[in-house]
Amino acid sequence: MDWFAAEGYWLSRLVFQRALAVVYLLAFLGAVRQFRALIGEHGLTPVPRYVARVPFRRAPSLFQWHYSDRFFAAVAWLGAAWSAALLLGLADGLPVWANLLAWLVPWALYLSIVQVGQVWYGFGWESLLCEVGFLAVFLGPADVAPPLLVLVALWWVLFRLEFGAGLIKLRGDRCWRDLTCLYYHHETQPLPNPLSWWFHRLPRWAHRAEAAANHVTQLVVPFLLFAPQPVRTVAAVIVIVTQGWLVLSGNFAWLNVLTMVVATTAAGGGLWGALLPVGPPAGLDDPPAWYVVAVVALAAVLVVLSYWPVRNMLSRGQVMNTSFNPLLLVNTYGAFGSITRVRREVVIEGTSDPEPGPDTVWREYGFRAKPGDVRRRPPQVAPYHLRLDWLMWFAAIAPAYAQPWFPALLAKLRDNDPDVVALLRHNPFPHLPPAHVRARLYRYRFTDRRERRDTGAWWQRTLIGDYRA
Structure with a gap:
């Protein structure tokens, strides 16, 4: 099925899956270490109080049926162990149905955490991980070519992530339009890192160049993700490099890292083949018919769900980091539409x-x-x-x-x-x-x-x- 399979992205899928497993692992370990104080039975905003007033249909979660600190810890530790197994490639050789289930588990576990995490989990990278993690379920094991429709869905996530952030900046703070926002941002961002002082002390022409480059990366480059190769790979590399620049300049949890992880799927296998000593198997199996049907059905659902984020992006009242359904699929994203000066x-x-x-x-x-x-x-x-x-x-x-x-x-x-x-x-x-x-x-x-x-x-x-x- 030439229309279904994207054999040239076999290695891209491998890189993406390993990197996504790392992000999952960090997310679950963070939950293990912080949940008792924040959302535990005696935490600052306890889960039992939350689920008592929010029904399952609005916040689907395992913890709607039962909550205890011990049970939450078991879920988080299971997620961490499962993510480590995926990182080691233990799901690669499974049959297609078992591989899908293997990637479904961490998604379901982390969605359960996010849906009861309240204000502590109200960040864009939480819904991003849930959306990307759900799409990863359908990428398939190592002996089957990755489905092109799922890869396109991941590129669509990356497009919304970058383009939405670019639009919110143009529509938001005036300093993005006059290229002066970075006079302040490195100093006033949520958690500066060891290099933020140095970035803040760059000359003003460099800050203006940073802001201009940001506009190009977020408003022009995303369209190139749907261009033929090698243009798509070039666009992916630009996203990875610019996100790496943000990693150097501040602490933004796993937002930038996960953005780079998604961008790896747009880079063709030729790039990864030149960087990594790994080659595809001699032959890839044909996908089962039920798998093809499932992926096509997924694509149809994603097209329907895309109506709300597209409408939001086209609206003058655009909002950032909003989900339109309780499963956190096909969300709208954005960051720093306004910049604090002090x-x-x-x-x-x-x-x-x-x-x-x-x-x-x-x-x-x-x-x-x-x-x-x-x-x-x-x-x-x-x-x-x-x-x-x-x-x-x-x-x-x-x-x-x-x-x-x-x-x-x-x-x-x-x-x-x-x-x-x-x-x-x-x-x-x-x-x-x-x-x-x-x-x-x-x-x-x-x-x-x-x-x-x-x-x-x-x-x-x-x-x-x-x-x-």
Whole structure:
């Protein structure tokens, strides 16, 4: 079936599947390490309260039928182990039906987590992983050529991801149109990384060039994904390179990495054959008839579901990172339609003084990645996702983003809750809980070169006042 099979993409599929398994593994391990404090039975926004008010049809999940911290941990650990098995290629030699089931398992498990994750899982890369993971189910095992329709569906994901992000920028903040957004972005992005200070200190012409290149990559290059080879491979390489640039400049969880993973499917086997010492088998089996029918049915469903994201992209009221169905298929994406010019940070402090006064000593809690200590270099954490640190960035933008979890966070810190404290880098009260905690709002900015040389500090901060959520 020449119309069905894309034999030249055998190695592209292999690269994609291995890389996707890595992303799955990171996602499940992150869930294992963070869920108790965030959404556990005694977490900041407990799952049992959520499923009690949200029905299965709106949030399909295993946890709608049963939830306990032990069960959640079992699901997350199973997902991590399963992802590791896929990474090792243990599903490659299975029959087509068994291979499909092998890739269906991590998708179903992670969808179950996302659907009860509430605000902690409300990021575009969560729905992206669910959408891409579902399409991966239909790519088939190593001895069958990958279906062209599924590859086109993945290119359609990449198109929406890039083109949607480009449109939201043009329609959003004026600084994208006058090419000045990157004067601020590297400093005010959610979690700067070790190179963000250096990117921020690039000359302004370089920032303008970055913004212009972004527009070309997101508004022009996506159309080339549907061009004949080798143009499609060139487009894929451009996406991979530009996403790699974003990886170097900031911590965006696995958004950029997963975008690169999807782009690998558009690069022809010739590129991967030149880079990897792996060749396709001598012959590829014909696909079973039921498999062809299933893939064609999938394509038809995706065409229908594409109506809503296309309508959104064409709308003047375009929204970012929205799903139109409970299975998180064929979503709309976008990032940084507006850019904050000033960085604000919520700093949480505690004291052992039972009656705080003017002479009270307040000690600061340290987070794993978000700015706090001005002398600490921003760390590299991506593609791992620190959910509390990300939400603290939103809380600093507006108190509305801090509801309902921030008051619960302060209460947990007053109790020295071990699960919440485990999410932090530094607890100033390791033995006895504080008598009081408070939150204060600061303005942060990167030091300039002279300040950096004279003080050793990466940040300079100025107190704005008390923070109220």
